[in-house]
């Protein structure tokens with residue numbers, strides 16, 4: 684039986700006074716890649732923030748368990764080692780070099796005010812090479828293109844070496860070859876026992892995951908394997924049957940429906 688990396692049991696989660704998420708019981712299996720999909724405004728980013736423990740405590744009615752422990756009770760530094768985060772349109776210090784930004788991912792591993800160790804430098808180099816950002820490691824983040832910047836931020840998340848990695852729109856600004864690199868990276872993490880949860884708008888890429896969580900109007904309407912016809916039906920329905928899922932050359936992809 685596979686274990687659960689994150690389990691969210693939510694009555695409600697609010698932004699301000701507005702309820703955004705409703706009645707969610709979502710176990711996310713460990714050692715697998717789960718993608719969260721759904722229409723604009725469905726609550727995907729909000730759910731991912733709740734899963735990461737990033738929402739204000741008072742805004743969430745319910746509980747999230749990370750690796751079997753209530754996330755709110757895990758000390759912050761330990762949590763930062765267990766769970767890495769790549770947010771949407773993330774702000775970061777634009778004056779820092781790409782190398783230093785990636786090194787921020789090592790902070791949870793470093794003793795207070797201690798310099799980076801040789802192991803930290805090795806991990807950062809590996810992460811920047813994985814995302815093909817090593818070449819511009821000396822350039823400030825603020826002077827990179829959108830896709831280059833995203834690859835540095837991904838390197839920062841990889842440098843944490845956390846067993847659980849949450850990513851919101853990780854493919855933002857990435858060109859197709861680097862989207863493919865990202866797929867290989869995720870597959871490598873999962874093959875090594877890691878758990879990856881990603882919010883994706885690129886439904887065809889999301890379908891390359893192990894499992895899909897389909898959301899609409901603040902609720903999870905389906906959770907299932909990417910190859911399961913019931914998952915395809917839920918996907919087509921939630922997108923108002925304006926996409927169709929097809930099996931082409933051994934992979935599931937979503938195509939626009941032009942016949943209506």
Ligand SMILES: Nc1ncnc2c1ncn2[C@@H]1O[C@H](COP(=O)(O)OP(=O)(O)OP(=O)(O)O)[C@@H](O)[C@H]1O
Nearest residue numbers: 698699701703721722723724725726727728729730
């Ligand atoms: N600061 C805010 N104040 C009020 N409502 C908000 C705020 N931020 C988001 N919302 C609302 O919460 C709902 C869910 O937003 P969320 O960003 O989680 O959706 P999403 O599925 O990630 O959307 P998208 O696909 O467009 O990125 C939306 O209806 C949105 O308008």
